[in-house]
Amino acid sequence: MWKKLALMILVLAFISVFTTPSAEAGSHHSLLKALAVGGLFAAFLPPPPPVIIAPAPRSYYSPPPQEYIPGHWEMAREWVPGAWERVWIPGHYDQWGRWVAGHYENRQTPGHYAESRVWVEGYYR
DSSP: OHHHHHHHHHHHHHHHHHHSOOSSTTSHHHHHHHHHHHHHHHHHSOOOOOOOOOOOOOOOOOOOOOOEEOOEEEEEEEEEOOEEEEEEEOOEEOTTSOEEOOEEEEEEEOOEEEEEEEEEOOEEO
């Protein structure tokens, strides 16, 4: 319905442009004539094709399956550094029979390795 109405209006405009006399050459009427002819041609051109927007293709790639390593206990060796401590030695007789008064001595305990159980969390490999 709208196309028929638009076409009738264009045809009437086209006829009225050519039937009215021009006042002088190069006036606004020549511009109107050109517009009317262009509109008439545009009315009979085929419509532009519809724009189809398709969604992006889906990816069917799946990553390779990962292997799960469960959590477990492990034995861990840790170095425990040595320490100095001040020890009270009470009075006593030495190996030659002489009396030795009580006194403090500084003693060092040597460093050593200690083993302990450590929990290792599970992970994917």
